[in-house]
Amino acid sequence: MAGVSFNGTSKHFDDVVALDQLDLEIPDGEFLVLVGPSGCGKSTALRIIAGLEEATEGTLHIGGVDVTDVEPQHRDLAMVFQSYALYPHKTVRQNIEFPLKSRKVPPADRRAEAETAATMLGLGELMDRRPGQLSGGQRQRVALARALVRRPEVFLMDEPLSNLDAKTRVQTRAELSELHATLGATFIYVTHDQVEAMTMGTRIAVLDQGRLQQVGAPDDVYDRPANLFVAGFIGSPPMNIVEAAVERIDGGIRLAIGTGAFDLPESWGAAVSATGIERVAIGIRPEHLRIGDGPIDGVVRTVESLGHERHIVCELAGTDHRPGDLVPGDLVIVRQSADDPAPRMGEAIHLGAEARHLHLFDPDSGERIDP
Amino acid sequence: MAVETIPASAPRAVPPTVSPERRRRRRRVRSFLNYVALTIAAVVVLTPIYVTIAFSLQTGPQALQFPGSMWPGELDLSVFRRVFEVSGIGRYLFNSALVAALITVGQVLTSITAAYVFAELEFKGRNLLFVAFLATLMVPAEVTIVANYDTIVSFGWLDSYQGLVVPFLATAFGTFLIRQAFMGIPRDLRDAAKLDGYGHMGFLWSVAVPLARPAIAALSVFSFLLAWNQYLWPLLITNDDDFRTVQIGLRTLASSNITEFNLVFAGTVVASIPIFVLLIVFQKQLVRGLTSGAVKG
Numbered sequence: 269m270a271g272v273s274f275n276g277t278s279k280h281f282d283d284v285v286a287l288d289q290l291d292l293e294i295p296d297g298e299f300l301v302l303v304g305p306s307g308c309g310k311s312t313a314l315r316i317i318a319g320l321e322e323a324t325e326g327t328l329h330i331g332g333v334d335v336t337d338v339e340p341q342h343r344d345l346a347m348v349f350q351s352y353a354l355y356p357h358k359t360v361r362q363n364i365e366f367p368l369k370s371r372k373v374p375p376a377d378r379r380a381e382a383e384t385a386a387t388m389l390g391l392g393e394l395m396d397r398r399p400g401q402l403s404g405g406q407r408q409r410v411a412l413a414r415a416l417v418r419r420p421e422v423f424l425m426d427e428p429l430s431n432l433d434a435k436t437r438v439q440t441r442a443e444l445s446e447l448h449a450t451l452g453a454t455f456i457y458v459t460h461d462q463v464e465a466m467t468m469g470t471r472i473a474v475l476d477q478g479r480l481q482q483v484g485a486p487d488d489v490y491d492r493p494a495n496l497f498v499a500g501f502i503g504s505p506p507m508n509i510v511e512a513a514v515e516r517i518d519g520g521i522r523l524a525i526g527t528g529a530f531d532l533p534e535s536w537g538a539a540v541s542a543t544g545i546e547r548v549a550i551g552i553r554p555e556h557l558r559i560g561d562g563p564i565d566g567v568v569r570t571v572e573s574l575g576h577e578r579h580i581v582c583e584l585a586g587t588d589h590r591p592g593d594l595v596p597g598d599l600v601i602v603r604q605s606a607d608d609p610a611p612r613m614g615e616a617i618h619l620g621a622e623a624r625h626l627h628l629f630d631p632d633s634g635e636r637i638d639p
Numbered sequence: 640m641a642v643e644t645i646p647a648s649a650p651r652a653v654p655p656t657v658s659p660e661r662r663r664r665r666r667r668v669r670s671f672l673n674y675v676a677l678t679i680a681a682v683v684v685l686t687p688i689y690v691t692i693a694f695s696l697q698t699g700p701q702a703l704q705f706p707g708s709m710w711p712g713e714l715d716l717s718v719f720r721r722v723f724e725v726s727g728i729g730r731y732l733f734n735s736a737l738v739a740a741l742i743t744v745g746q747v748l749t750s751i752t753a754a755y756v757f758a759e760l761e762f763k764g765r766n767l768l769f770v771a772f773l774a775t776l777m778v779p780a781e782v783t784i785v786a787n788y789d790t791i792v793s794f795g796w797l798d799s800y801q802g803l804v805v806p807f808l809a810t811a812f813g814t815f816l817i818r819q820a821f822m823g824i825p826r827d828l829r830d831a832a833k834l835d836g837y838g839h840m841g842f843l844w845s846v847a848v849p850l851a852r853p854a855i856a857a858l859s860v861f862s863f864l865l866a867w868n869q870y871l872w873p874l875l876i877t878n879d880d881d882f883r884t885v886q887i888g889l890r891t892l893a894s895s896n897i898t899e900f901n902l903v904f905a906g907t908v909v910a911s912i913p914i915f916v917l918l919i920v921f922q923k924q925l926v927r928g929l930t931s932g933a934v935k936g
Contacts, residue, residue: 320830341836353831357849366845370836414835 270331270344270421270454271296272317277326279312279478286312288478289326296331299448299455301469303462305501309478310458314424317456319343331421341370346415347424350431352407354399360386360410361395367418385413389443405436412447425457429464441468462502466490474498492627496634499551499627505579507551508600510587511631514540514548523548526586526597528564533623535639543630543637551627554579554603559611562620568611569595578604580611582619691911695719695904702900718905725896727880728906731888734803736913738873738884739866741804746862747855750813755843757814758821759829769818776811784871791876798879807866813858820854821847856924860917867914885910 272294279287287309294300302310315321316328319340327336335343346367354363364382373381386392389409399407408428415423425444429437445468448455459465465472466486473483474497482494493499499507512523521537522529532540540548565585572579580602588596602619604610611617628637657665689709694702695718696711723729757769787806796802824847832842848855873884883891889910893903918925 315830318830318834320833340830340833341838345834347831347834349827349831351825351827353825353827355828355831355846357846357852367835370841418835 271298272422272454272456273329274313274316275327275329277313277316277323277328279309279316279321280324285478287316287323290478290480292473292480292483294454294456296454297452299445299457299468299470301465301472302456302458302475303460303465303472303501304475304481305460307477308475310460310475311426312478313475314347314426314456314458317343317422318345318347318424344421345424346418346420346422347426348408348411348415348428350427352399352411352428352431354407354410354414356399359396359398360391360402360413363399363410364413364417367414381417382413385417388416389413403436404432405440408432408436408440412444416447416451420453422454422456423451425455427459427461428457430459430461444468462504466502472502474501476501492636493551494636496549496551496629496631499629499636503553505554505601505603507553507627508557509549509551509629510584510598510600511547512550514546516541523550525550525564526584528562528585530563533639536623536626536628536637539637539639540628545630545632547631548637549629549631549634551629552600552621552625554601556621556625557600557602558620559602559604559617560620562618564619566600566617566619568613568615568617569599571610571613573606573610576606578606578608578610580604582617584619585616688911691904691907695901695908697901699899699901702904703898718901719909722892722902722905722909725902726888726892726906727883728885728888728892728909730881731883731885732910732913734800734882735867735885735910738800738803738869739863741800742807742866743859743862745804745808746810746813747859749809750817750858751843751848751851751855753809753814754817754821755839755847758818759839759847772811773815776815780871784875787872788875797876798882800882802876803873803882803884806872810862813862816854816858817851820851824850853924853927856921857927860921860925863917864914 274290274292277287277290278285290309290313302313304310312321316323317330319335319338323336327334329335330343330345355366358366361379361382364385365378368378368381382395383392386395389412391406391409391413394402394406394410399410402410408431411428428444429440432440441464444455444457457464457468469486471484472486472489474481474489476497482489482498489498489502493502493507496509500509510525512525515522515524515529517531519537520534521532521540523532531537559580566582567585568580569583570581572581582600582602583595583597584600585597587598589598590596600619629635630637693709693711694707696714697708698712698715701708701712753772757765757772791797791802791806794802796805828846828850829842832846837845868886869884870886870890873882874887874890877883877887889903889906892906896902
C-alpha cells in the first residue's frame with residue numbers, strides 16, 4: 269500500500285493555470301475526496317497522479333518514490349472513470365481480465381482473478397455480456413472490478429457516480445465505502461458533489477481555481493470552513509453569507525445587518541477589532557437560523573417543502589442593494605423541520621442564531637476570523 | 640421605464656392547420672414520386688448488367704445481329720465453359736484476385752498505422768503533414784503514372800506482381816477514413832488502456848482496430864474493388880500473359896473474338912461475379928463504414 273504526496277505541483281495549459289502549487293499529503297489507506305466546482309483542477313490533480321497529465325512544476329510521490337516522470341502503466345494505480353471507460357467490444361469477463369493480460373498472467377489465473385473480483389461485486393451472472401447490455405450501475409461495478417483485479421496500491425476515481433440515478437448512487441456510495449474498508453487501499457476520489465464528499469471521505473480537500481482551499485475531516489470542514497469559498501461550497505443548502513457593518517461601541521463590536529443589529533461576544537469582538545476591518549461577512553448555516561425572536565428583520569419570500577423539512581427563503585429588511593429588482597435585498601435560507609409551523613409568504617419575521625453558530629470572514633480576503 | 644405589455648385580449652396568431660386527409664395525400668404523393676425516381680435509377684444501373692447477361696446467353700451470330708435482341712437465347716451455359724477454354728481468363732482471374740488481395744491487405748495495414756499516427760500521436764507539424772497527405776487525393780493518377788512507370792522500370796519490376804502491387808500499398812483516402820474512426824474513440828478508453836498497461840501498439844491492436852472495424856471493412860471492400868477494376872496500370876507494365884489481370888484479359892478477349900461477341904459478354908459476367916459476391920457479403924459494413932461518425936449516436 270502507498271500514500272501519495274503532491275509537492276508544489278502545478279499544471280498549466282498554455283495560459284490557463286489548472287493546478288497551482290498544490291501541496292497535499294495523502295497517507296496510506298486514506299479515502300481522500302477532492303471536491304470543488306467545475307474547472308477547479310480536481311480532475312487535473314487526479315490525472316497527474318495517474319500519469320495521464322504531466323506536471324508543469326513540482327513533483328509527485330507515490331509510496332515515497334518520485335513518480336513525476338514515470339509512465340502510467342508503471343505507477344501501480346487503477347482508475348475508475350466517469351464514463352466507466354469499458355471496452356465496448358469486449359465482454360464483462362474480457363474487460364476485467366484485460367489489465368492482467370498485459371501483465372502476461374496465465375489464462376487460468378486470469379480467469380480465476382476475474383471470477384473473484386466479479387463475485388465480490390455481484391457480477392457473476394453478467395460475465396458474458398457486453399457493456400452495451402448492462403445498466404449504468406452494472407457498468408460501474410464492472411469498471412470497479414477491472415480496477416480491483418489488479419490489486420493496485422492506489423485507486424483513483426473520477427466522478428464515478430455522476431451518471432447513475434439517485435437510488436443507485438446512494439447504494440454504490442455505500443458499496444465504495446465498504447470496499448475501501450475491506451481493501452484498506454488508498455482511495456482518491458474526485459467529485460463536485462459535496463454530499464458524496466461529506467459521506468465518503470476520511471478527509472476532503474476543497475479546490476477552487478487550481479488552489480487548495482482547505483483539507484480536513486468532513487465535519488471539520490463543515491463546522492470550521494477556512495474561507496468564504498469553502499463556507500459557500502460545502503453544505504446544501506449552502507451557508508448564508510451576509511455582509512454586516514462593524515460598529516465599535518463602548519469597547520465592544522456591534523454588527524448591523526439592514527435594519528437589525530447585534531453585539532458580538534467579547535472574544536469575537538477582540539478578534540474583529542484586531543483586523544481593523546469596517547465590514548465583515550457573516551456566515552450562518554440554514555439549520556442554525558431560527559425564526560422567532562431575533563435581532564434581524566426579514567420578510568418571507570418563498571417556502572419550499574421537501575416533505576421532511578422546509579426551506580424558507582427570506583429577504584432581509586433594509587438590505588435593498590439592487591433597487592428595481594424583484595427581490596432587491598439579501599436572501600437567506602432557513603431550514604425548518606416539517607413539524608414546525610410554516611410561515612406565510614410575505615410575512616414579516618425576526619431571525620436569530622446562537623453566537624456559537626456564527627462564522628465570520630474578512631469580506632476582502634475571504635479568510636476566516638476566529639474568536 | 641415604460642414596459643410594453645400585450646393585453647390579455649389581443650388576438651394570437653393561429654398557426655395554419657392542415658387536415659389529416661390532406662396530410663396523408665401529400666405523404667402518398669411524395670412517396671410515389673420517391674419510388675418513381677428510385678425505379679428510374681435502378682433501371683439505369685441494372686440495364687447494362689441485364690444486357691451483358693442476356694447477350695452472354697445468345698449464340699455468336701445472334702449477338703452480332705443489328706438491331707440485336709434484348710432477350711437471352713436458349714439457356715446454354717456452355718459459353719461460360721468455352722470462355723475458360725479459348726482465353727486465359729482463369730489465370731487472369733487468379734492474377735486479379737492475388738493482386739487485389741495484396742493491395743487490400745497492404746492498404747489496410749498502412750492506413751491503420753498512418754491513421755493512428757495522425758489521430759493519436761502528438762508531434763510538431765502533424766496537421767500540416769496530414770493536410771499534405773490528403774492533398775495527394777487531388778492529384779489524378781495519370782499525373783504520376785509516368786514517374787511511377789520510370790520507377791518500376793528502374794527496379795526491373797515490369798511483368799511482376801510487385802510492380803502491380805507496390806505502387807498502390809498506401810492510400811490517403813483509407814488513412815483519412817480510418818483516422819476519422821480512430822478520432823471517434825473516447826479519450827477515456829485510451830487512458831484506461833494506458834493504466835491497464837498497454838502502450839500504443841497494444842491499444843491500437845486490442846482496442847482501436849476492433850472498434851474501427853466498420854471503417855476497416857469499408858476500406859477493404861473499396862480497395863479490393865478499385866484494385867480489381869484497375870486497367871491502365873496493369874496494361875502499362877505487363878506484356879506477359881502470366882501477369883495480366885482480368886480487365887486486360889477481357890480487352891484481349893474482345894479484340895481476338897470479334898465474331899463471338901457472346902463470349903466477350905460471358906467473360907465480362909465471369910469477371911464481375913467476384914465483385915458482386917463481395918458487395919453482397921459486405922454491403923452492410925460498406926454503408927456503416929462510410930456513414931460512421933456522420934451522426935452522433
